[in-house]
Amino acid sequence: xxxxxxxxxxxxxxxxxxxxxxxxxxxxxxxxxxxxxxxxxxxxxxxxxxxxxxxxxxxxxxxxxxxxxxxxxxxxxxxxxxxxxxxxxxxxxxxxxxxxxxxxxxxxxxxxxxxxxxxxxxxxxxxxxxxxxxxxxxxxxxxxxxxxxxxxxxxxxxxxxxxxxxxxxxxxxxxxxxxxxxxxxxxxxxxxxxxxxxxxxxxxxxxxxxxxxxxxxxxxxxxxxxxxxxxxxxxxxxxxxxxxxxxxxxxxxxxxxxxxxxxxxxxxxxxxxxxxxxxxxxxxxxxxxxxxxxxxxxxxxxxxxxxxxxxxxxxxxxxxxxxxxxxxxxxxxxxxxxxxxxxxxxxxxxxxxxxxxxxxxxxxxxxxxxxxxxxxxxxxxxxxxxxxxxxxxxxxxxxxxxxxxxxxxxxxxxxxxxxxxxxxxxxxxxxxxxxxxxxxxxxxxxxxxxxxxxxxxxxxxxxxxxxxxxx
Amino acid sequence: xxxxxxxxxxxxxxxxxxxxxxxxxxxxxxxxxxxxxxxxxxxxxxxxxxxxxxxxxxxxxxxxxxxxxxxxxxxxxxxxxxxxxxxxxxxxxxxxxxxxxxxxxxxxxxxxxxxxxxxxxxxxxxxxxxxxxxxxxxxxxxxxxxxxxxxxxxxxxxxxxxxxxxxxxxxxxxxxxxxxxxxxxxxxxxxxxxxxxxxxxxxxxxxxxxxxxxxxxxxxxxxxxx
Numbered sequence: 233x234x235x236x237x238x239x240x241x242x243x244x245x246x247x248x249x250x251x252x253x254x255x256x257x258x259x260x261x262x263x264x265x266x267x268x269x270x271x272x273x274x275x276x277x278x279x280x281x282x283x284x285x286x287x288x289x290x291x292x293x294x295x296x297x298x299x300x301x302x303x304x305x306x307x308x309x310x311x312x313x314x315x316x317x318x319x320x321x322x323x324x325x326x327x328x329x330x331x332x333x334x335x336x337x338x339x340x341x342x343x344x345x346x347x348x349x350x351x352x353x354x355x356x357x358x359x360x361x362x363x364x365x366x367x368x369x370x371x372x373x374x375x376x377x378x379x380x381x382x383x384x385x386x387x388x389x390x391x392x393x394x395x396x397x398x399x400x401x402x403x404x405x406x407x408x409x410x411x412x413x414x415x416x417x418x419x420x421x422x423x424x425x426x427x428x429x430x431x432x433x434x435x436x437x438x439x440x441x442x443x444x445x446x447x448x449x450x451x452x453x454x455x456x457x458x459x460x461x462x463x464x465x466x467x468x469x470x471x472x473x474x475x476x477x478x479x480x481x482x483x484x485x486x487x488x489x490x491x492x493x494x495x496x497x498x499x500x501x502x503x504x505x506x507x508x509x510x511x512x513x514x515x516x517x518x519x520x521x522x523x524x525x526x527x528x529x530x531x532x533x534x535x536x537x538x539x540x541x542x543x544x545x546x547x548x549x550x551x552x553x554x555x556x557x558x559x560x561x562x563x564x565x566x567x568x569x570x571x572x573x574x575x576x577x578x579x580x581x582x583x584x585x586x587x588x589x590x591x592x593x594x595x596x597x598x599x600x601x602x603x604x605x606x607x608x609x610x611x612x613x614x615x616x617x618x619x620x621x622x623x624x625x626x627x628x629x630x631x632x633x634x635x636x637x638x639x640x641x642x643x644x645x646x647x648x649x650x651x652x653x654x655x656x657x658x659x660x661x662x663x664x665x666x667x668x669x670x671x672x673x674x675x676x677x678x679x680x681x682x683x684x685x686x687x688x689x690x691x692x693x694x695x696x697x698x699x700x701x702x703x
Numbered sequence: 704x705x706x707x708x709x710x711x712x713x714x715x716x717x718x719x720x721x722x723x724x725x726x727x728x729x730x731x732x733x734x735x736x737x738x739x740x741x742x743x744x745x746x747x748x749x750x751x752x753x754x755x756x757x758x759x760x761x762x763x764x765x766x767x768x769x770x771x772x773x774x775x776x777x778x779x780x781x782x783x784x785x786x787x788x789x790x791x792x793x794x795x796x797x798x799x800x801x802x803x804x805x806x807x808x809x810x811x812x813x814x815x816x817x818x819x820x821x822x823x824x825x826x827x828x829x830x831x832x833x834x835x836x837x838x839x840x841x842x843x844x845x846x847x848x849x850x851x852x853x854x855x856x857x858x859x860x861x862x863x864x865x866x867x868x869x870x871x872x873x874x875x876x877x878x879x880x881x882x883x884x885x886x887x888x889x890x891x892x893x894x895x896x897x898x899x900x901x902x903x904x905x906x907x908x909x910x911x912x913x914x915x916x917x918x919x920x921x922x923x924x925x926x927x928x929x
Contacts, residue, residue: 521919531805532888539887566857567883570896598887605891 257424261417265410272406276399283398284374287390288355291376294324294388302380310386311337324390325360325373331383338387342368348387352376357392372396431460435467447475483652488537491667492530499526536668543595543675555593557633557699558583558624564600565622568608572620577608583624587631589699591680596633596697599676602669603635603695611637611692626701630682634696636689647686673697704749704819708732709739709765710781711757719752722808723815736760743769748776749819752811755782755793763796770797777818779811790886809920813872820868831866834926836905836913838866847905857882858901865914865924874921898922 302310314326318339327338329348342361355374375389434452442449450471451464506519561583572579589596600622607620621636642650651674670684673695677684682699706728710716716732723730731746733739736757743751743765751769755762766778780798782789793801799821800814830839835848843859845852854862860882865873875894879885898914906912915923 527805528807535803535888563883567885567889567893567897568891570900571891571893574896594886597885601885601887601889605889608891 257417257421261413265413268409268413269406272402276402280399284392287374287392291324291355291374291388291390295376295378298386298388299378299380307380307382307384310380324388325375326389327387329385331385333385336384340387343387347375348377348385349379351378355389358389360389435460435464439467442471447471447478492533495526495530495533499523499530502526533668536672539598540668540672540675543672543679552590552592554588555591555596556586556588557596557631558586560593560597560600561622561624561633564597564604567601568604572608575608576618577612578617578619580619580621581623582621585625587624587626587701589631589680589701591699595676595679599673599697600633600635602673603697606669606695607635607637607639607693611639613639613691616691627698629701630698631701632696632698634694636692636694638689638692641688641691641693642686644688650686651684670695704728704816705747706730706750706752706815707739707742707746707748708752709736709743709757709762710752710754711735712754719808719811723812726812736762736765740765740768743774743776744772750815751776751778752815753778753780753798755780755784763793763798766797777821779814779818781806807874807920809872809917810874810876813874813877813921816871817868817873817877820871828867831863831869833866833869833924834911834913836866836924838862845905847909852904854901854904858897858904861897861901862905862924865922868924870923870925872917872920872923877921 298310298313301313305312311328314328314337317324318326325338325340327340327343327348328336329345330336333345333349340360343358347358352375355376357372358375359370359372360375361368361370371391371393373389373391375387377385377387379385431454438449438451450468453461453464453468455461502519502523506516506523509515561581565579565581565583569579604620604622611620612618616638619638622634623636624631624633626632650670652671674684677697677699680697680699682697685696685698687694687696704727706723708716708719708723708730710719710732711734713734716734720730720732731742733742736759739753739757739762740760753762753766762780766780769776769778777799778797779800779802780793780796781802781804782793783804789803790801799818802811802814829841830837832838836845837847838845838859840863845854845859845862861878864878864881876888878894879889898916902912902914906914911927913924913926915925915927917923
């Protein structure tokens with residue numbers, strides 16, 4: 233390449249050969265061919281070996297029975313037997329020469345004379361010429377020669393053309409099968425590559441559309457449940473998650489705009505009024521103090537937002553270790569006990585047994601502080617003695633840290649909503665607060681791979697952080 | 704007390720210099736990392752206030768360098784980053800205290816003074832005395848005008864920290880950090896309630912109160928002149 237940008241699409245055939253499917257089938261075909269080849273070779277070899285042994289055994293039997301004939305009836309009986317056998321349709325070959333090497337009888341046209349005169353311990357292959365229907369033909373046979381005690385040499389053999397034909401059939405079949413395999417594989421390549429390319433092109437086109445800004449777009453799912461479908465479903469889930477996050481981000485930025493701009497406007501108005509109002513020193517001082525208080529509130533809101541963002545991004549890992557929730561509960565309770573007492577709220581702590589989780593003490597303490605703060609602020613009903621309970625216990629492989637009050641509770645319909653940033657229920661609008669306390673507690677729970685649960689304490693609200701004991 | 708401020712925001716630095724001078728300190732400022740590093744290395748300071756993000760170089764690297772040289776001058780690290788890990792990072796680099804921006808000046812002043820005091824050499828004190836209030840760190844007992852004052856463990860630690868910094872302002876966040884080891888703002892006035900309890904045990908019925916509220920800043924233990 234000379235630095236020019238790679239073409240986005242390859243022309244037809246080149247694209248096909250660049251696909252993974254083609255590479256995979258090429259490897260598959262190579263392996264399969266090698267395997268079939270070795271199988272065929274192995275089978276033919278083994279078959280030939282078995283046939284050879286059978287033929288050799290038949291020859292040995294012939295030799296034995298001819299020797300018997302000779303012993304029983306002399307050379308005449310042997311000739312008779314040979315003559316009779318030579319008439320059979322599947323006759324083997326035989327050849328007899330006298331002690332001087334002159335041929336006496338046989339159905340073989342020509343043989344090297346040593347093959348007859350030299351005795352063999354076992355059969356061995358030999359090429360010979362045979363007369364069939366008046367024509368001489370070349371054959372291969374297994375033969376064994378032996379010498380009688382009157383000096384005559386006898387050769388007995390069996391044609392092994394059968395074996396050769398068998399081998400030939402195998403070779404032919406293999407050639408055909410191999411050819412058919414290559415053709416079929418080629419077709420499969422073509423089909424697979426086209427199919428794969430088509431699906432991939434669809435996915436690419438859809439993702440280009442989505443990247444182009446259409447976040448509502450989704451990748452096509454054919455419904456066949458194949459790996460492309462699974463991939464598309466996975467990517468679609470991811471897109472849905474991104475769309476969700478984008479929506480959440482928009483909501484949050486709208487909320488931030490509202491919840492930060494309102495106090496900023498208030499602050500600005502106050503300062504402006506103070507500027508135009510010829511107030512005395514005392515009045516000016518009060519205005520400035522109010523302005524500082526307002527900006528402190530803004531800073532707190534900012535800090536809380538940043539904290540939630542950081543916790544959700546999964547940072548703040550530096551201080552993670554094994555922490556005892558019961559100890560945290562006791563510490564926070566100790567911190568809040570005087571406040572509760574001053575406000576006439578009965579404060580109960582049920583955290584005797586240590587319950588350890590892997591986490592960040594500061595974050596867990598802050599989440600609990602937020603929950604206790606909420607319970608003290610909003611968990612009260614006129615005419616009922618207020619009571620706040622902090623409890624820590626183990627539930628299977630989860631640790632549960634919960635704060636319950638006996639106040640008005642939160643209606644089922646609002647229980648998810650209050651976990652969002654800046655949600656403040658109408659009933660609590662009058663009380664101070666940023667609407668970020670529960671959102672932070674929820675983020676802390678998620679950060680510890682756990683969850684936050686809001687349930688009815690009948691009466692009141694019970695908020696529980698369920699965290700896995702082993703993170 | 705000689706204080707060096709290393710802060711690139713000139714307006715913030717000027718304000719700090721002015722306010723610290725008004726509090727009776729000798730103050731110099733450096734507006735970038737190189738000047739800051741030079742001043743830290745060549746002159747002697749009681750406390751250095753170091754911003755983390757500086758032009759030319761990182762504030763934490765200057766602190767690290769100081770510690771590598773064996774310089775023990777207390778450093779208060781200032782940063783716009785206020786999360787747990789940022790704090791841990793700042794303290795690990797050799798900072799003695801960490802304050803997130805934006806901060807109240809009273810908070811900064813109280814911390815700077817506490818740092819300077821901590822750095823002053825002297826034997827470890829086993830008891831603190833302010834007026835007729837005595838806190839014995841060994842026997843964990845407190846007496847006022849010879850009378851035993853029974854305190855809860857947490858109240859004892861609260862008073863111990865206040866008396867250690869007697870005559871100086873201690874802010875609510877300093878108390879929360881040093882007595883409870885929490886580095887976040889609990890929003891509700893929890894510290895005030897603890898303090899009023901402590902005050903009830905120490906000052907109630909006494910002619911001269913020792914535990915004072917410093918408006919807009921925090922608390923102070925001191926014996927007021929008659």
